Amino acid sequence: MTELISTTAVLHLANTNNLVTTRKALCIVGIALLHIAASGFDQFISNVLRGEGYPHQVVRDLGFMIPDLLHLLIPLFLLRKARREGFCTRPLYRDHQFQKDIMAMLFIKPEMVELTFRWLPAACGGLGPALLPPAHIAILYYFWQSYSRYVDRRFCSCSCWDTVFKGTYESGIASYKHLYFNATPNTLKIWILTVVAIISLYECTKYLTKLLMKRSVRCSMFILFISSIFSHYYAWWAYVNYYNDDFYSQWNHQLFFTV
Numbered sequence: 400m401t402e403l404i405s406t407t408a409v410l411h412l413a414n415t416n417n418l419v420t421t422r423k424a425l426c427i428v429g430i431a432l433l434h435i436a437a438s439g440f441d442q443f444i445s446n447v448l449r450g451e452g453y454p455h456q457v458v459r460d461l462g463f464m465i466p467d468l469l470h471l472l473i474p475l476f477l478l479r480k481a482r483r484e485g486f487c488t489r490p491l492y493r494d495h496q497f498q499k500d501i502m503a504m505l506f507i508k509p510e511m512v513e514l515t516f517r518w519l520p521a522a523c524g525g526l527g528p529a530l531l532p533p534a535h536i537a538i539l540y541y542f543w544q545s546y547s548r549y550v551d552r553r554f555c556s557c558s559c560w561d562t563v564f565k566g567t568y569e570s571g572i573a574s575y576k577h578l579y580f581n582a583t584p585n586t587l588k589i590w591i592l593t594v595v596a597i598i599s600l601y602e603c604t605k606y607l608t609k610l611l612m613k614r615s616v617r618c619s620m621f622i623l624f625i626s627s628i629f630s631h632y633y634a635w636w637a638y639v640n641y642y643n644d645d646f647y648s649q650w651n652h653q654l655f656f657t658v
Contacts, residue, residue, distance in 0.1 A: 402634070405430040405470060406627050410603060412477075413620035414610055419481040424474040427623070431470035438464055455542040459633070466626035473619045519612065524605035528597045531632060550575075585642045592642075596635045600628075 408426050411417055443460045446452025452460065540547065552575040562570045563582035573579070580586050607624065610616035637653050640646070 401430045401433060402627065402630055406603075406624065406631070409470075409620050409623045409627070410606065412474075413607060413617050413624060415615045415617050419477055421478060424478040427470050427474045431467045434467045435464070435471065438467070455539075462629045462633070466623070466630060469626050470623055473623055477617075477619050520605040520608040523608040524601040527600045527604050527628075531600075531628075535632070535636070585645070589639050589642050592635065592638060596631075600631075 405427050408423055412419060412423060412427075438460070442452065442456065443464055446456045446460050447464070555575050557573045557576055557579055559581075560573055560576070560579045561581045562573055564580065565573070603624070607616065607621060611621075634653070641650055641653070
């Protein structure tokens with residue numbers, strides 16, 4: 400929940416037309432401080448600082464800590480900069496109207512870019528959901544390649560599959576499937592959670608792409624959004640596995656860091 404609030408504030412400030420205020424910046428900073436404090440009492444010290452964690456645990460914990468540090472420092476820097484620029488003329492390389500005038504002189508108006516490439520935001524929005532899971536599995540394979548095993552498709556069977564979604568075409572103990580699912584309440588929860596995650600990532604990416612095309616994006620907030628993708632993705636993947644495995648002993652632990 401706190402991560403969602405922080406990301407919403409980041410997306411709001413990613414638009415240069417929205418003013419940077421103390422309340423908005425401190426909202427992001429306060430949540431980042433909570434996350435850093437929570438990590439300090441969890442596995443970060445033992446896995447990273449003491450070097451007791453496995454490589455994938457170190458990468459995971461750094462993937463959480465580095466974005467939190469960025470969420471702590473960048474909003475404070477941006478707030479300080481906004482206050483300073485309030486009393487002085489904005490430099491040309493920060494003057495968005497000046498940039499638009501230059502582009503107009505070159506016959507490349509932002510409005511023309513947005514009109515010509517109106518398909519681009521939707522295309523970029525679809526890239527995230529399409530590329531993140533394959534990248535995730537590739538990383539898992541890199542770290543845990545020695546634990547994988549060969550699957551002989553000719554002799555394996557799906558004996559734990561209820562075959563409901565196949566209807567009358569296949570029943571009983573089925574043959575090898577690349578993907579199968581059981582018709583259970585947990586499958587419904589996984590589906591709803593995944594749909595919400597995909598739509599959210601799509602809309603956020605689409606929104607930021609539009610800001611980039613309009614040259615109205617605040618780069619520091621754009622970087623913060625990119626850095627927060629890992630924590631959102633990790634939370635989604637953790638809950639999918641908890642539901643899929645009926646494994647709930649770590650549910651409250653994950654819920655604490657998610658909220």
